[in-house]
Amino acid sequence: YRDSAYHTWLACTHYLRGVRDVYNYLTVTDNRLLSVLPSSQFTTIPHRAPAPAPAMALAMKRAAATAVRAISSANSASILTRQLHASAEKKKIVGVFYKAHEYAEMNPNFLGCAENALGIRNWLESQGHEYIVTDDKEGPDCELEKHISDMHVLITTPFHPAYVTAERIKKAKNLQLLLTAGIGSDHVDLQAAAAAGLTVAEVTGSNVVSVAEDELMRILILVRNFLPGHHQVISGDWNVAGIAYRAYDLEGKTVGTVGCGRIGRLLLQRLKPFGCNLLYHDRIKMDQELENQIGAKFEEDLDKMLPKWYSGDVWYPQPAPKDHPWRYMPNQAMTPHISGTTIDAQLRYAAGVKDMLENYFKGEDFPAQHYIVKEGELASQYR
Amino acid sequence: YRDSAYHTWLACTHYLRGVRDVYNYLTVTDNRLLSVLPSSQFTTIPHRAPAPAPAMALAMKRAAATAVRAISSANSASILTRQLHASAEKKKIVGVFYKAHEYAEMNPNFLGCAENALGIRNWLESQGHEYIVTDDKEGPDCELEKHISDMHVLITTPFHPAYVTAERIKKAKNLQLLLTAGIGSDHVDLQAAAAAGLTVAEVTGSNVVSVAEDELMRILILVRNFLPGHHQVISGDWNVAGIAYRAYDLEGKTVGTVGCGRIGRLLLQRLKPFGCNLLYHDRIKMDQELENQIGAKFEEDLDKMLPKWYSGDVWYPQPAPKDHPWRYMPNQAMTPHISGTTIDAQLRYAAGVKDMLENYFKGEDFPAQHYIVKEGELASQYR
Numbered sequence: 128y129r130d131s132a133y134h135t136w137l138a139c140t141h142y143l144r145g146v147r148d149v150y151n152y153l154t155v156t157d158n159r160l161l162s163v164l165p166s167s168q169f170t171t172i173p174h175r176a177p178a179p180a181p182a183m184a185l186a187m188k189r190a191a192a193t194a195v196r197a198i199s200s201a202n203s204a205s206i207l208t209r210q211l212h213a214s215a216e217k218k219k220i221v222g223v224f225y226k227a228h229e230y231a232e233m234n235p236n237f238l239g240c241a242e243n244a245l246g247i248r249n250w251l252e253s254q255g256h257e258y259i260v261t262d263d264k265e266g267p268d269c270e271l272e273k274h275i276s277d278m279h280v281l282i283t284t285p286f287h288p289a290y291v292t293a294e295r296i297k298k299a300k301n302l303q304l305l306l307t308a309g310i311g312s313d314h315v316d317l318q319a320a321a322a323a324g325l326t327v328a329e330v331t332g333s334n335v336v337s338v339a340e341d342e343l344m345r346i347l348i349l350v351r352n353f354l355p356g357h358h359q360v361i362s363g364d365w366n367v368a369g370i371a372y373r374a375y376d377l378e379g380k381t382v383g384t385v386g387c388g389r390i391g392r393l394l395l396q397r398l399k400p401f402g403c404n405l406l407y408h409d410r411i412k413m414d415q416e417l418e419n420q421i422g423a424k425f426e427e428d429l430d431k432m433l434p435k436w437y438s439g440d441v442w443y444p445q446p447a448p449k450d451h452p453w454r455y456m457p458n459q460a461m462t463p464h465i466s467g468t469t470i471d472a473q474l475r476y477a478a479g480v481k482d483m484l485e486n487y488f489k490g491e492d493f494p495a496q497h498y499i500v501k502e503g504e505l506a507s508q509y510r
Numbered sequence: 511y512r513d514s515a516y517h518t519w520l521a522c523t524h525y526l527r528g529v530r531d532v533y534n535y536l537t538v539t540d541n542r543l544l545s546v547l548p549s550s551q552f553t554t555i556p557h558r559a560p561a562p563a564p565a566m567a568l569a570m571k572r573a574a575a576t577a578v579r580a581i582s583s584a585n586s587a588s589i590l591t592r593q594l595h596a597s598a599e600k601k602k603i604v605g606v607f608y609k610a611h612e613y614a615e616m617n618p619n620f621l622g623c624a625e626n627a628l629g630i631r632n633w634l635e636s637q638g639h640e641y642i643v644t645d646d647k648e649g650p651d652c653e654l655e656k657h658i659s660d661m662h663v664l665i666t667t668p669f670h671p672a673y674v675t676a677e678r679i680k681k682a683k684n685l686q687l688l689l690t691a692g693i694g695s696d697h698v699d700l701q702a703a704a705a706a707g708l709t710v711a712e713v714t715g716s717n718v719v720s721v722a723e724d725e726l727m728r729i730l731i732l733v734r735n736f737l738p739g740h741h742q743v744i745s746g747d748w749n750v751a752g753i754a755y756r757a758y759d760l761e762g763k764t765v766g767t768v769g770c771g772r773i774g775r776l777l778l779q780r781l782k783p784f785g786c787n788l789l790y791h792d793r794i795k796m797d798q799e800l801e802n803q804i805g806a807k808f809e810e811d812l813d814k815m816l817p818k819w820y821s822g823d824v825w826y827p828q829p830a831p832k833d834h835p836w837r838y839m840p841n842q843a844m845t846p847h848i849s850g851t852t853i854d855a856q857l858r859y860a861a862g863v864k865d866m867l868e869n870y871f872k873g874e875d876f877p878a879q880h881y882i883v884k885e886g887e888l889a890s891q892y893r
Binding site: 225226227228230233234239240286287336337343344347354357360361365366369370371374377379396399402445449454455462465466469473 | 616623726736756779783784844845852
């Protein structure tokens with residue numbers, strides 16, 4: 128877990144507390160009921176799970192902040208910085224995306240796969256740049272390894288990430304720019320990237336709506352106990368009781384977000400008409416006007432937001448192996464990191480990557496919020 | 511399909527049209543992708559599906575209206591009417607609910623099962639009434655059949671309905687009152703009930719919020735293509751492309767409800783912050799102020815609301831047999847009629863049934879909106 132993973136988790140985790148009922152879930156009767164819930168509350172993390180317990184999360188946050196400071200100061204004395212070239216030099220750009228096979232041609236806007244490669248091949252090649260695209264990213268003999276030594280730019284997504292380790296950075300003598308088509312830099316060793324003077328950037332904001340919608344869906348799926356019912360249908364069963372004994376309305380419940388950044392706010396906004404008691408926890412309380420607008424109250428005590436149910440989307444490593452224990456957790460609604468790769472998000476992050484490449488070729492700056500590391504310096508929001 | 515089923519369908523069906531993309535779904539690659547979508551729209555019925563096509567639905571609506579008029583007029587000349595007794599006579603009340611077995615004791619508010627029997631046993635028996643409860647409701651030798659001849663009241667739920675046929679009504683010489691714990695009378699032969707002078711009532715409104723929440727969840731599940739992703743996780747697979755090529759944000763799409771009654775309005779209210787283009791179709795256009803408040807525009811042309819994707823919850827018969835074709839429809843998010851039986855809805859409908867029984871014992875009227883048939887006369891909203 129790196130700092131950005133933690134922040135994403137912070138922004139995306141949620142907490143649900145029933146206020147009407149006393150829940151006495153005492154027995155595990157199928158693999159979907161979690162455990163004893165001893166109090167009149169139930170909680171869920173509908174995203175980025177299993178997440179660290181709040182106390183651990185706070186410790187992680189402190190550790191991450193320390194690490195970030197260390198990188199920042201170490202970096203000011205960096206031996207090597209690589210300025211982004213403003214020259215008309217032809218660049219070698221490598222894109223690592225998931226292969227879509229038969230799905231690639233099914234939707235012209237399905238830009239995030241290796242075959243469609245963000246829809247920028249013709250544009251890049253018409254300018255004389257080389258554009259290598261692969262999904263083969265692991266191990267010493269993979270396709271990616273063949274291009275590491277001479278690539279200038281590496282583009283990847285959080286959904287099928289090229290892991291950029293210190294070792295790979297060391298080999299990548301020409302590398303200047305690491306772009307995330309989407310949001311996140313968990314796959315990059317940021318300390319090594321900063322020390323090597325690289326620039327790391329993402330398309331900030333490109334999937335906040337996608338993820339906020341996804342959150343609300345997962346809250347509803349867990350609270351309303353949707354999955355066991357659907358599984359009964361497709362497996363030939365019929366047992367209303369096995370669903371209804373722990374299916375709830377969302378109305379009237381307490382829902383809190385741990386973190387209230389852009390995703391948290393979009394989520395709370397969407398929760399408003401559900402008639403819930405909305406809470407948020409964050410490092411800083413919002414001003415009263417914004418609180419009123421969002422309709423959520425500040426909850427200072429993070430320990431009141433203990434998660435019990437899980438629904439997450441982000442894994443390590445990705446793809447997750449068949450025996451990854453999260454696959455077989457009880458009472459979950461996990462998916463294979465898809466929440467931020469809707470077609471709409473793909474259109475946004477493909478456009479964002481193209482814009483940044485255009486800036487890069489011209490030697491211009493990116494939009495400030497997209498930077499994670501700028502020419503070896505951590506972006507201000509990470510300091 | 512009876513009139514009330516149609517109305518429920520009318521209130522609960524929805525329509526989604528993409529406004530940003532051209533969708534070219536040309537191949538069926540797994541059992542979840544439906545079929546060719548030839549235009550720039552995609553649509554869904556997240557509830558009560560498979561539903562009749564709109565043209566058929568309109569024909570059904572006309573037929574239903576005719577039938578209702580026929581019942582109303584036939585009934586004014588009814589041979590037999592059974593006035594609800596105001597006497598202190600002891601009543602035999604039969605409740606038909608689903609058995610919960612091990613789940614019954616897991617939640618004290620799980621009132622809708624046979625074991626917990628709406629939580630009214632002590633109250634009924636303390637007043638000297640007899641309360642028979644069973645889940646055994648089918649065939650000539652079932653437990654229900656043994657009590658038909660002398661029961662005064664039959665309570666059942668839409669989730670495990672006791673089918674009240676003309677034949678059963680004929681046998682039920684003492685029967686006065688048919689109560690639905692929940693909403694709906696699809697399980698009752700209303701014509702026969704009216705002709706026999708019975709009263710049929712439901713707990714109107716007890717699960718409109720439950721169903722509206724459920725609708726929004728199903729829209730998100732289908733639009734965001736949640737289920738194939740979750741199924742990959744639990745089955746050990748990992749194929750982001752197989753999900754992402756047809757996963758969309760809800761934002762910016764056109765969402766319409768076919769019918770805009772209580773459920774439709776609650777749904778539209780909850781959809782408002784999603785940034786969709788909201789439409790509704792109904793027999794009557796709402797006044798401008800209400801339209802503005804709900805944020806949806808009237809769409810007169812029902813043919814523009816053709817459904818393509820399905821997610822439903824109500825079946826016939828219930829329980830559905832293992833070979834029911836709806837179980838194996840492609841691209842669906844069906845459940846075994848649970849949307850209106852959340853714990854919160856159970857608390858509301860159990861309270862509503864108790865209130866009506868209390869009225870019945872005292873010879874008082876029910877709340878007007880709960881009547882479907884009142885002492886042989888169809889309630890005004892059905893005329």
